[in-house]
Structure formats: structure tokens, C-alpha cells
Amino acid sequence: MTSPPVRMTVLARVGQARAGILHTLHGDIPTPTFMPVGTQATVKTLLPEQVADTGAGVVLANAFHCMLRPGAERIAKAGGLHAFMRWPRAVLTDSGGFQIFSLAALRSISEEGVRFRSPIDGSRWFVDPERSMRVQMDLGADIAMAFDECIRLPAHPAEVRRAVDRTTRWAERCLAAHDRADQALFGIVQGGIDPEERRRSAEALVPMDFPGYAVGGLSVGESRADMAATLAVTTPHLPVGKPRYLMGVGTPEDLHLAITHGIDMADCVHPTRMARHGTVWSGDGRLQIKSARYADDADPIEPECDCLTCVRFDRRYVHHLVRAGEWLAHTLLSIHNLRHLQRRVERWRASILDGTFQPAPVP
């Protein structure tokens, strides 16, 4: 096809930090952007318009979960994830790799691919790069991700190296198997926290000319200093004109760090999961809204926030809902946390555009 389905325009830079636009067939998304996670083809407790109202332009769905239930072919028959979920904006699917590798005792890995048992019903599955591509093409997201090998940290240098090489070979198989013209396939850089391996991984993948690149294998338990150092030695090896996606990052502090190092996209379950545990961001801090101190508090969760929750409800009511175990609390707190994060990202973007961006403190 003449034009790739996902393209990046970089509008401004401050140091490595970039502000731009991610062009997709489901809309142009201002970057940097935070992508809420809809693990099972739904952002937990929220209607699609509630997710859109938080400012999200892309949601992530997990290929692993969607494949096991309701099944990728079923979603394909329904017209793909956009139609199935009734989400009109962009969708990104991960490859399933991260979840499969997290199954630990339930899976076995070879060069060929990964065998595992479904945690839902114990059924036997086999996923390799070709199968991951088939599943993701069926799911029909705007952006699919290469099937990579994720290792746990800390790891022996030889293991890191071996995983980088396998990720490279699997990336080639993914490229060969992927043939959906309206979907972009992103490569994933691995290499743990070893600068040399990160460089090797990036240099192997960049010539394959993926339309975008992810930094994988971070936010898996390493220190923030290691995350920062690894980002600093990875993004400079990635093409300037293509989008860069940091997988699994979702606190304001980590997003700031990611943006400082030139990341355009990030995703994480953190804001919505935190919400379901009754924790919300407000200003530069966080509140445990269940705390007795909020029982009579007539302020919104965050007075300057423009989300539905803050515009319409006060802390004492949300406090009551959380205490009473009412599910509406999850909805209200999820809306707030997602909007809070988008507002922060919007402010960082604006400051990159006007040249006043302040880099994240070195951890």
C-alpha cells in the first residue's frame, strides 16, 4: 500500500522529549499519549464514551485474553475489536507474549514457540510468532505488536542475550507472517537493563523497518534508576520519525521519565486498578478516598480536574460509595485517574510544544 496505516509526525522536541501526532485510520492522536488498558476488550467498569471523555485516543486490548475468551475468530466475525467493543478510536493489541511468559509453571518455551495451558479452563494452547500474527490480524487493531520473548529481571547476561537473539528471529517471522494492510506491526526492543544488549536489539530491529517500535521488558521490577538509564540508552537507537511505545508504564512519575527520554506512547493497568482499590491521584499526590478524613469532605477529588467525577461528585459521596462497597465507586475513580493522567500528559505535551518542558528528575 502507498501509505502506512500508522504514521508519526514529530512537531517539537525538548532534549529527547517529543510532541507530535500519531496518525491512525481511527483518528489522529496527539502524542505523547497514555493508552488505557482494556484487557478483555473493555476498559474495566467504563463505557467506551467514558473512556473517550478522559481524552484517550488509543486503548490497548490483550491478545492473550481475547484469544482465550471470547476467541479471536469470534471477534473477527464481529468485525474486529473496534466493532466488538464499540470503540471508534484507535486500538493496539499486545502480542500475548508478556502474559504467556508470566504463566510460569503453566508454559514451556522453545525456539518454535510457547506451549501453555489456559488459566481459564486448563485447555492446551500453542502460540508462536505466526499464530500471534493470525490472532492479532483477526482482532483487527490499528497496531499489532511483534511476538517477543520476555524474561524476568534480574537475569543472567547470557539469558538476556539469548532472549534478544530469539526476539530478533521471531520479529522476522512476525514480519513475514503479517499481511494486513490496514494494521501496523510494531517491533519490540528487548535487552533487559544491559545497554549493550539494548543497542544490539535495536540495531537488529531497525533495519527491518517496522512502522513503530516498542521498548519492552521494562517496568518489570527493576529500579526506576535502571529504567531511566535503559531508556536513555535505547531510544537514541530508534528512528526519529517513527512512534516509540513504552510498554506497561503508568504512574505519572514514570510517564514523565518516559517522555523525557523520547517515548510517545505508554500503557498500563495501573490507573484503573489503583482506582478499584480506592486510590486516586490528586495534584502531585494520591488520596486513599476510603480514609475517614474524607467522610465529610465537600471538595471534589481534585478541584482543578475537569473529569465527570470531579465536576459532579464530591469526596464524601465517593468515600461513601467505596466504604459501602458500591461498584459505581470503581467507575467514578477510574474515570478520574484516567483523566488525571491524560491531563498531566497534555500539560507535558503543551510544554514541549512551547519549549518549557522540564525533564523528569534523575531517579
Add this chain to the structure above:
Amino acid sequence: MTSPPVRMTVLARVGQARAGILHTLHGDIPTPTFMPVGTQATVKTLLPEQVADTGAGVVLANAFHCMLRPGAERIAKAGGLHAFMRWPRAVLTDSGGFQIFSLAALRSISEEGVRFRSPIDGSRWFVDPERSMRVQMDLGADIAMAFDECIRLPAHPAEVRRAVDRTTRWAERCLAAHDRADQALFGIVQGGIDPEERRRSAEALVPMDFPGYAVGGLSVGESRADMAATLAVTTPHLPVGKPRYLMGVGTPEDLHLAITHGIDMADCVHPTRMARHGTVWSGDGRLQIKSARYADDADPIEPECDCLTCVRFDRRYVHHLVRAGEWLAHTLLSIHNLRHLQRRVERWRASILDGTFQPAPVP
């Protein structure tokens, strides 16, 4: 004050069935009307505007639950239930009696009132007619309910008679204690399934000139034939110009019966509870949306329904959400069930207005 805060206009009748308007300080509500239950000052899983969009003009909140948590004084301080919940339409509170009497081993009853222990934290409480009035005046609903004695059925005739007499004496105490001019206090007719006791209860309460009357003590396990027979001998003793409220009724079939016998208002947790168990009304029947038969079904839950769920989502997606244990399913199914019931009530109302109303079959 010159005009009571809640008034009834009867516009048309077919047999005992009536169509009219319930005038409140928070809007005019077409009757008959179904009132969703917001037990803990929230209709479970729904935002206020989602409740309003189903066509509800009144929601019911339970004084018992609100009193225990977050506390009636706290809600008063927040400006009452309307302000606390951000619900702009009418609110009705029950007296707490039904829940307290349901505590069984946890409560002891005397002429004075009822002592019980909180099921939340074991704390000791005492509620009598005066305390129920104080609590409901604090909650600030448009309609408060008298504190009555609810007995279980079947019951010995002497026990029914004793409860009717106590309910009458307590009604007088409620009237004496109630002094909130912007709130209407409704009386509650008791008497089990004994026509003579129902007549006695009604004839004792009607001279007290409550602005509205409820039929209590039904839908507590008696047969539908007994419910129908009891309604038939009760509503004729109630003033024609005042609203009549059947407590705790919420299937389409029982609502039809209630309307046939001249009921204007009813409430029940049934539609929303049923939704949380994955059961939805469609046409004249009900669907278990979790059933495998809906896994690939591209129809809405009820093709002719105009609710958000039916307009926007199909059965296969809702099926997936239920199977996957996603909370959004509760929201979507609650919206549908409430709207389904309102649509039925709206059709009964229209048929009373145009004279074509068909009475419910005699059970």
C-alpha cells in the same frame, strides 16, 4: 404550607387502573411509575443520568442503610439525598422498618420501638416512629414513609391484627413527629392477606389524611393469587385523589397486576439484582445472556428497546462481558432491565389514557 409537597392528578381510569401525574417539588412524574431502588444512596452500578435515561422519575433510598452508613446527619449536612447522590428528580425513602424487621435474631420489638444491632459493625441501635421520622427528615426525600410493623407471612390472625393496631398507633406517632413542610409522609396499610384486616387498617389510616398511601406487607412470599386478592380488597378503601404505592414489587407481571388494581407507584430491587445475575427481560420473556447460544448473536438484547445497551451493544458483546466477569456487564444489563420495565409501564399508561388497557390475567 398552602399546598402539599406531593399531589396526585388522576387523568384517566380503566376499571381500577389509573393513569395520572405525581406532582413533586422535583418534577412531575407520569403515573403509574416504577421507582428503581438506590439502597445505599446509589442505584447499583449506575450514574444518576443513566438512571434518569431509563425514564425513572423517582428513586427509592433505604433509610435503614443510609442511617447506618454514611449516617442520616451526614447526608443532611451534605444537603440531603438529592444533593448527596446528585439526583435531580424525586426521592422516596422507606422507613427502615422492613429491613429492621428482616434482621430476625438481631432485633427485639416492643410497643416503644425496635432495638437491633447493625449488621455492618454490630453497634446497637434503637428506632421508633419518632426516630424514623428524624432520620427521614434528615435524608430529605420528597416522600417519607411511616414506620410500620411488618410481619412475616403466613401469620396467625391474632398476630396480623396486633400488627395492624400497632401500625395504626405508630402512624399517629409518625404524623405527630413529622414536621418537614417540603416532604410528604405516606401512611402504610398492613393486614397481611386478610381482607378484614386490610379494611380495618385502611379505615384507621385514611382519616389521618396522609398525602399518599402505601400497601405494605405484600410481595413477601404469598402467592400471586393472594397478592391480587389483597390488592383488590385494599385499594378501594384508599382515597381516589391520592397516590397509592405498592412496596417491593418489580416483575412486569406483578406490576401489571398492581396497575390493574389501581396502584400508581411501585419499587423493587428485582430489575437491577436480576441484571447483576445476568438475566434480562426481552419481549415477554427473559434471557440468560451467559448462555452459549448468545456467544455469536449480533442482535441487541431486545431489538425494539431504546436503551443505551440495546442501541449500542449486541448480545455477543454483553455475553462476553458476563462470561469474563466484567463489571460493565452489570451496568449494561441494569440499564436495559430498568428501561424495559419503564417501557412496559409507559405502554400500560398510554393504554389507560386511550381506554384500551387490558387488565392482568387473574392469577
